[in-house]
Amino acid sequence: MTDGIRVEQVTKRYGQQVLFADIDLHVQDGEFLVIVGPSGCGKSTLMRIVAGIEPVSSGRVTVGGRDVTHAHPGDRGIGMVFQDYALYPHLSVEGNLAFGLRAHRVPKDVIRQRIADTGEALGLTDQLKKRPGQLSGGQRQRVALGRAMIREPAAYLMDEPLSNLDAALRVQMRAELIEFHRRTRGTVLYVTHDQVEAMTMGDRVAVLNEGEFAQIGTPSEIYERPATVFVATFLGSPRMNLLDATAHPYEDEVELTSGELKWRLPRKGLPADLPESVRIGFRPESVHARVDDGTPACPLAATVSYRENLGNESILHLRDSTGRPIVARLPPRTGPRDGEHATFQVPLTDLHLFGPDGRACWHGIELAADGQPLPWSA
Ligand SMILES: Nc1ncnc2c1ncn2[C@@H]1O[C@H](COP(=O)(O)OP(=O)(O)OP(=O)(O)O)[C@@H](O)[C@H]1O
Ligand SMILES: [Mg+2]
Structure with missing residues (x-):
């Protein structure tokens, strides 16, 4: 078993602005941890720091027990699913799924097998030859998830992955993500604005506000025993x-x-x-x-x-x-x-x-x- 994701004493500054100072977060191995907080509080920045797209000002990030603070994004053992999916429009579903594996020189027959398995797991088998523009929003979302899964990462980062979907599809994809997590027991760090996602998907919820975690706890702890007025009024509608x-x-x-x-x-x-x-x-x-x-x-x-x-x-x-x-x-x-x-x-x-x-x-x-x-x- 690995050690999940650790954010240790991380500080992030943009010029004079201190976004957060010395924050700590431990996403345990196999845990689904949801981050919520007001717009602009630094959720996406924290995700980008863990992903390696944004450098820390100070502090340490580990994934699976390994210090990745200065590692290249591709070498962190992390799969990312973001709001805009960022699929390659000119590649087929297959091509999108294979892209990261090809870049890592994974043998062709292994790639073929993993595409078949991932397509099957996500109900995309009949869509493999299509391009993203020919897919529905939910299918595109699944390709983005598939592209993260296919690398068999130690952990997943998901930043508002469902926010571009209409309400009905969001409910369906929420259920699929929960099921995916139950099945794989992957380590997931997930950002959302959606109250229902925060309450239903997370093993734990972390409330980020004004540069610190106001509370980290199970959804029912956060709801029934909010640590501050901010937490009490932020969740619940x-x-x-x-x-x-x-x-x-x-x-x-x-x-x-x-x-x-x-x-x-x-x-x-x-x-x-x-x-x-x-x-x-x-x-x-x-x-x-x-x-x-x-x-x-x-x-x-x-x-x-x-x-x-x-x-x-x-x-x-x-x-x-x-x-x-x-x-x-x-x-x-x-x-x-x-x-x-x-x-x-x-x-x-x-x-x-x-x-x-x-x-x-x-x-x-x-x-x-x-x-x-x-x-x-x-
Ligand atoms: N490259 C950058 N340079 C300077 N400031 C930045 C940069 N990226 C983000 N910021 C600032 O950092 C703050 C946090 O941004 P971030 O995208 O992390 O917020 P967020 O919590 O994800 O918000 P939202 O819920 O709206 O997605 C914002 O005030 C933003 O303007
Ligand atoms: Mg954001």
């Missing part, structure tokens, strides 16, 4: 609701006041050094018309500005009693109508608290070992 609040400790409770809201939380389980000034976060799906399973919940009085009925769910745009916008996601055809006033419920288990520095200080109230909510008084 509609984004997490945030309310500025003040925390007042009482004997065995903490009262959070925000606008006209007064929410009481059991002190047990809250950090002892909870700051006085906090931000309360809760996702749209945590705002319920009512909670009937006995989970303790905070009341939220609000008026419906307007509803978006999406068929499989309804998004309610609310204003609380002080006029602050709040978004709720409810099952279809449920909850109050446009203009109606109602008291919604936000379960304590679903609250997040962030400190003034933007770091999370608490996620959700714990339930007791028997699954019952801990004692709580309104």
Whole structure:
């Protein structure tokens, strides 16, 4: 077994601009790691650094345990699939697949066999004689993947490989890539803008922002226990609701006041050094018309500005009693109508608290070992 991909203490500068400083990332052998982050944060630059198309300002890159920091792109054991595919338009599918192997003087019969195998694996057997211009978007995308696979690389780099496809094809290719990864257990470093790709494809997700990784974790860790306000609001659509609040400790409770809201939380389980000034976060799906399973919940009085009925769910745009916008996601055809006033419920288990520095200080109230909510008084 090899060692996947390691980025160690890598810094990248363009002139005076420091894109990132001393960042570390380890994509484990066989792991599918997804990088997300706002436009311009340096995702593609990091990919190009690992690929060897862009030099590091300082630091080290290893692939399969081998230091490749100064190795030629073709000698890094990496297969690349990028957004624009970069297929050779004048070569057939076969020619595109064979190109890298020919450049490396792989014997002809080996090339022929690998083209047949790769074509078969990707459902391209009938397309081998065509040129890229004669293929559909999904087929072109598969040729780009095939061209990376055929070299039998130690690791793959994929930079928004599905972003040029229409929605239906993207769903299909996403499933194919997941299946490809399950089958081959290759090491994959994958960049996307797509929330669903990030949540469904990655064994882990790394959130890059302002020159550092804000959080690296499994999709559910990132979603359920976001480390910062940035991570909390970057993943999830509609984004997490945030309310500025003040925390007042009482004997065995903490009262959070925000606008006209007064929410009481059991002190047990809250950090002892909870700051006085906090931000309360809760996702749209945590705002319920009512909670009937006995989970303790905070009341939220609000008026419906307007509803978006999406068929499989309804998004309610609310204003609380002080006029602050709040978004709720409810099952279809449920909850109050446009203009109606109602008291919604936000379960304590679903609250997040962030400190003034933007770091999370608490996620959700714990339930007791028997699954019952801990004692709580309104
Ligand atoms: N060759 C270059 N010279 C100077 N600045 C560059 C160069 N290449 C990229 N940059 C800058 O580096 C920053 C990061 O670019 P990069 O392409 O890595 O972003 P990204 O995270 O991939 O964004 P997107 O999500 O839009 O693809 C940008 O501000 C960009 O302008
Ligand atoms: Mg990019």
